[in-house]
Amino acid sequence: xxxxxxxxxxxxxxxxxxxxxxxxxxxxxxxxxxxxxxxxxxxxxxxxxxxxxxxxxxxxxxxxxxxxxxxxxxxxxxxxxxxxxxxxxxxxxxxxxxxxxxxxxxxxxxxxxxxxxxxxxxxxxxxxxxxxxxxxxxxxxxxxxxxxxxxxxxxxxxxxxxxxxxxxxxxxxxxxxxxxxxxxxxxxxxxxxxxxxxxxxxxxxxxxxxxxxxxxxxxxxxxxxxxxxxxxxxxxxxxxxxxxxxxxxxxxxxxxxxxxxxxxxxxxxxxxxxxxxxxxxxxxxxxx
Amino acid sequence: xxxxxxxxxxxxxxxxxxxxxxxxxxxxxxxxxxxxxxxxxxxxxxxxxxxxxxxxxxxxxxxxxxxxxxxxxxxxxxxxxxxxxxxxxxxxxxxxxxxxxxxxxxxxxxxxxxxxxxxxxxxxxxxxxxxxxxxxxxxxxxxxxxxxxxxxxxxxxxxxxxxxxxxxxxxxxxxxxxxxxxxxxxxxxxxxxxxxxxxxxxxxxxxxxxxxxxxxxxxxxxxxxxxxxxxxxxxxxxxxxxxxxxxxxxxxxxxxxxxxxxxxxxx
Numbered sequence: 247x248x249x250x251x252x253x254x255x256x257x258x259x260x261x262x263x264x265x266x267x268x269x270x271x272x273x274x275x276x277x278x279x280x281x282x283x284x285x286x287x288x289x290x291x292x293x294x295x296x297x298x299x300x301x302x303x304x305x306x307x308x309x310x311x312x313x314x315x316x317x318x319x320x321x322x323x324x325x326x327x328x329x330x331x332x333x334x335x336x337x338x339x340x341x342x343x344x345x346x347x348x349x350x351x352x353x354x355x356x357x358x359x360x361x362x363x364x365x366x367x368x369x370x371x372x373x374x375x376x377x378x379x380x381x382x383x384x385x386x387x388x389x390x391x392x393x394x395x396x397x398x399x400x401x402x403x404x405x406x407x408x409x410x411x412x413x414x415x416x417x418x419x420x421x422x423x424x425x426x427x428x429x430x431x432x433x434x435x436x437x438x439x440x441x442x443x444x445x446x447x448x449x450x451x452x453x454x455x456x457x458x459x460x461x462x463x464x465x466x467x468x469x470x471x472x473x474x475x476x477x478x479x480x481x482x483x484x485x486x487x488x489x490x491x492x493x494x495x496x497x498x499x500x501x502x503x504x505x506x507x508x509x510x511x512x513x514x515x516x517x518x519x520x521x522x523x524x525x526x527x528x529x530x531x532x533x534x
Numbered sequence: 535x536x537x538x539x540x541x542x543x544x545x546x547x548x549x550x551x552x553x554x555x556x557x558x559x560x561x562x563x564x565x566x567x568x569x570x571x572x573x574x575x576x577x578x579x580x581x582x583x584x585x586x587x588x589x590x591x592x593x594x595x596x597x598x599x600x601x602x603x604x605x606x607x608x609x610x611x612x613x614x615x616x617x618x619x620x621x622x623x624x625x626x627x628x629x630x631x632x633x634x635x636x637x638x639x640x641x642x643x644x645x646x647x648x649x650x651x652x653x654x655x656x657x658x659x660x661x662x663x664x665x666x667x668x669x670x671x672x673x674x675x676x677x678x679x680x681x682x683x684x685x686x687x688x689x690x691x692x693x694x695x696x697x698x699x700x701x702x703x704x705x706x707x708x709x710x711x712x713x714x715x716x717x718x719x720x721x722x723x724x725x726x727x728x729x730x731x732x733x734x735x736x737x738x739x740x741x742x743x744x745x746x747x748x749x750x751x752x753x754x755x756x757x758x759x760x761x762x763x764x765x766x767x768x769x770x771x772x773x774x775x776x777x778x779x780x781x782x783x784x785x786x787x788x789x790x791x792x793x794x795x796x797x798x799x800x801x
Binding site: 312313314331332333334336337338340342344346347348349357358361362364390391392406410 | 696698699701702703704705706707708709712716717720721723795796797798
């Protein structure tokens with residue numbers, strides 16, 4: 247059954263969102279429903295990609311899962327426990343770089359384990375070096391983030407998150423703003439990371455190609471108020487090289503996702519026409 | 535392949551001498567002093583009260599051997615230093631607290647906003663009445679000049695910290711005090727540096743005016759005394775000295791803030 251967020255639900259869910267509603271109330275303005283009755287499941291060990299038009303509540307959902315925000319109603323659950331606040335079991339990678347500019351790459355990376363006292367400094371550094379080696383940043387451990395390129399910053403950020411051994415990674419449009427080449431490289435890094443660790447991942451994006459390259463499963467969100475509209479299983483083999491990306495099955499899945507997404511996009515533009523550009527409709531009205 | 539190296543001093547001087555912009559600058563400076571000299575010598579009637587650059591240079595040379603001149607540097611410098619330092623010591627924590635802690639903000643911000651619009655020099659009379667010595671009242675007025683600036687800057691700095699920087703620290707398990715010391719404070723340092731840069735300029739402004747009104751010593755007082763004595767070259771020398779003092783202290787503040795922000799040095 248499609249059209250329902252729980253369409254692909256299986257028993258061993260790692261993250262569950264049940265009927266979550268989040269309303270932003272600004273005095274003197276109509277309340278904005280960022281999420282309304284939103285339900286979804288992120289299965290353990292799967293790479294789930296959440297796709298939706300911009301401003302559809304994706305980031306609000308990510309904030310609730312990370313514990314920075316709380317729903318007005320409904321529940322967000324990780325491994326059977328309600329999410330009460332931020333924690334090192336869920337690592338978030340943000341739209342813009344969130345590396346601390348005053349710390350070197352190494353200090354950024356070992357911040358989590360040393361602050362919380364989970365690891366001794368030397369132990370944390372050893373693990374950090376291992377991770378930085380893996381993403382080709384071993385030469386940059388003493389460098390400040392501002393001296394790194396966008397792609398290197400993202401890789402450093404992945405290391406900073408991974409060193410905490412999270413159960414779930416939430417990546418909120420993490421590769422936005424990177425050039426095409428770097429972006430493709432980062433996507434490959436992420437898939438490799440995912441295959442190596444089998445970590446549960448929730449990747450949020452506005453781009454269908456990115457979703458299709460990464461996902462085990464794609465969740466399509468509705469426009470505001472946001473909720474999950476459609477769940478598409480991406481049963482494409484990995485590695486997803488150009489053969490796969492040119493296959494009939496790829497095109498079928500793409501069409502399915504596009505159809506759902508463009509319906510939502512069209513709704514936004516319909517609204518915009520009426521609200522923001524009343525003049526655009528005026529000639530037709532006078533002629534009629 | 536040749537390794538890129540910093541050009542030697544001789545090469546750099548040669549490059550300077552070859553550049554048109556350098557020579558335009560030189561022409562402008564010479565032109566300025568030339569015009570000044572000619573107009574003070576009588577070419578422009580209203581400039582006749584102003585001493586010529588040559589007279590000023592002579593007066594400057596003479597003053598360099600007078601202990602009173604150097605005592606002026608010392609006294610003004612001390613007032614600026616103590617007023618400025620006190621403003622940083624009190625202002626930075628106040629700004630951080632007001633910016634970061636909501637309850638503290640509710641307590642401090644209204645009073646702060648009530649006092650902030652009062653210009654530093656408006657504090658002169660009450661300061662003379664309140665503080666037992668002239669020295670303290672001048673230092674206090676200097677303090678006022680830098681205090682509000684630093685607080686406003688720190689407050690703005692805390693307010694504009696990217697929330698992701700704080701969020702990720704919390705996710706990594708940092709405690710509230712760790713978040714404050716490891717994230718909020720370093721994230722505010724660039725704003726502290728801006729506040730200090732603006733503040734040091736204001737302190738010199740204020741100290742000179744306060745010395746003219748209430749002081750017995752200092753560069754501002756020397757300038758004022760030269761005016762009272764009708765010794766015009768002394769006035770100009772005083773002005774130049776004050777400019778130099780401001781330039782030197784701005785340089786010091788810049789040096790300190792660069793030390794505080796090693797990550798801002800890109801290469």
